[in-house]
Amino acid sequence: MVTVTHAQSISGGGVTIQTLPVSRTNSGPIGLDDTLASAKTGTLTTRTDANTGTLTMAASHGITDGQIIDIYWTGGVQYGVTVGTVATNSVPIDLGIGNDLPIATTAITAVVQKSINLAIDGDNTNIIAVILETVDKNLRTAGHVQFRDSSNAEIAELDLVANVAQVWDITGGSANPFTGNPITNLKASQGNSTATEIYSLKIVGVQDASP
DSSP: OEEEEEEEEETTTTTEEEEEOOOEEESEEEEEEEEEOOOOOEEEEEEEETTTTEEEOOOOOOOOTEEEEEEEETEEEHHHEEOOBBBEEEEEEEOEEOOOOOOOOEEEEEEEOEEEEEEEEGGGGEEEEEEEEESTTTTTOOOEEEETTTOOOEEEEEETTTTTOEEEETTTOOOOOOOSOOOEEEEEEEOOOOOOEEOOOOOOOOOOOOO
């Protein structure tokens, strides 16, 4: 059996609240610690509609025809974006999901989604926590992760903020965003372009492995 323990500490105005640790035990561990790539800088130079346009990327961006990318800007993210035929630094885009594209001339970052295999049966999960962690704990980089089933249908999607954990104590009554078909893979990215930083997607939880 596997036990996951969670506690919270909150302080402000001279008052501190320290909760007692909560332990959830079951047979199936959920664990992931994977590194995400740094994003590349650019500009949305043409906005045709809410999810169609053209990016002008900085040199050596590495994005190629047909790749699936995520695009970040201040206050928004569009994910699952399909790249058309790239011409040097001109990157046509279409079919993204999420926030509508901003106005043309908006500075953006773009990054190819990372595919990660991870088995989660949300209907039988007791507790799960997700965080985008960086070495610089002051960073509040935006990130995004899709949870998909074996047919590549989306089961859940999360907007992430670096170094801010999201925790669902489902046994303790938290609403469960991971219900439906079992999750088999993730599509993940983050929007910071600092190449010297390390961006770690971490997921911890426990589930019933033999429901």
